[in-house]
Amino acid sequence: MVHIRDLDPSASPLDYYGFELRRRREEAGLRQGQLGSIIFCTGSLVGQIETARKVPTRDFSERVDAALGTDGLFSRLVGLVLRSQLPNWFQPYAEMEAKAAYISTYQAQLVYGLLQTEQYARAVLGVRSVDGLDAKVAARMERQRILDRETPPLMWVVLSEAVLHQGVGGREVMRNQLAHLLGLRGREWVKVQILPFETGAHAGLMGSFTVLRFEDDPDLVYTEDFVQGHMTANPAAIREGSLRYDHLQAAALSVEDSAALIARVLEERYGHQPGPDGRMLA
Template identity: 70%
Template sequence: MRSRELDPGASPLDYYGYELRRCREAAGLTLAQLGSIVFCTGSLIGQIETAARVPQRDFSERVDAALGTDGLFSRLVGLVLRSQLPGWFQPYAEMEGRATYISTYQSQVVYGLLQTQEYARAVLGAPQPATLGELVAARMERQRVLRKEKPPLVWVVLDEAVLNRPMGSREVMRDQLAHLLSFRDQRRVKVQVLPFSAGEHPGLPGAFNLLRFGDDPDIVYTEDFIQGHMTANPDTVSEGWLHYDQLRAAALSVRDSAQLIAHVMEERYGEQPERDASAVA
């Protein structure tokens, strides 16, 4: 049965599928033959070629190697995964990828660029979306900005509540806090914790991000429960930096923050001794 024809201009996913079929057929390979080379089923190849499934980065890298396409699909998959983000979030993700300095205050969850895959799955799975796998893959793709040749400086202030709010299992939280600790010796990623003892502070209205660029104006980004909002209004940006400076001043130092993260990781999410049933009356 002939697969449906794709319009390569319809979306990044359609373009990817169109090019995959074109390159596979040019190489004289069947779906099953290509699948055996890249360690997946021919059915999966067919679903990706018809835009019924979203490709992942490791799949794209294997296809490039199998078809000798000089990194074509590794480049395309970034566009495909970004297109899986909510439409209102895509402009921010694009700006985030261009920023030279990212500052964020987070009051509820760990900032997306520093999330582990399983923590991201727990966060994104709260509303139980049908496309959870694609959303998680898209979030992991965003984190490639930290591995660029010239990555941005990322400064994160987390409310202490973020460390204590369980997302997923104990293991998920332990791994997430351990991941935060892995940044403590990195020069371009800094994590501070705003302790409960700070009391009232400028971040009480909620999380916000500040992006700085080489030549373009700074941007403030906020979210509500429906969508995100970006602005380069000079007065708003100036107020945002003032609030952020106050939050950083009220937060624990980077070293003391790491100590608190380690403490919470062990005390709240560490290995728990098994309860002795004989001691129960």
């Protein structure tokens, strides 16, 4: 049995979630172990979440809603909880990313976060420390839920060819990640282009950046340094970012040729041949 401690529900989204979980469980007349049995987890896990020592997943939250009849309460709360696990400096960007109607990004070293597989994200986020890694990965996967909306943002992603060769997480992780990029070809609202090595000097040499466009709000440009990210609506920065992106898009391979290059690197560097839908052939 996890030691029960009082939570201040106003302290954080995680504390509020734990407070409500304990309150609703007790109202249902269930012990932690009983609820755990119903939702296929341990009573210890229920206790850790109730005491804000562990971050809940979306799957856990959906099972709790079904078990306690809470009408989607915890499925709604978990989005706030997971967003709160993002770095403080990144949270404003994540909020604007979720509202954007159009996302155009150039990435020099890594697959864009919204297109990362879970294992690729785990390798990226765990490079310096594995403390809290599960929560960080869950938060990144939660960001990707905007892609499953009825009207997702239109995305145009330009990746440096270096992204395909940087062996993040090992061969299997990269095989699955590149296959995932190929599998996106069936989605009308996302396009991936590769900027080949043969381009030479190009407009993205200063580093990765993202332009967000909105239906009713000013456009934004987002960049990162090794400490944190920077977001601006300065018209001069928007104009420069848009111009640089247009040049990168023009220099990149077509969507079709980019897919062919991804497939070739996948086969030659990571050892498997993808099928026409991006899935791996045995």
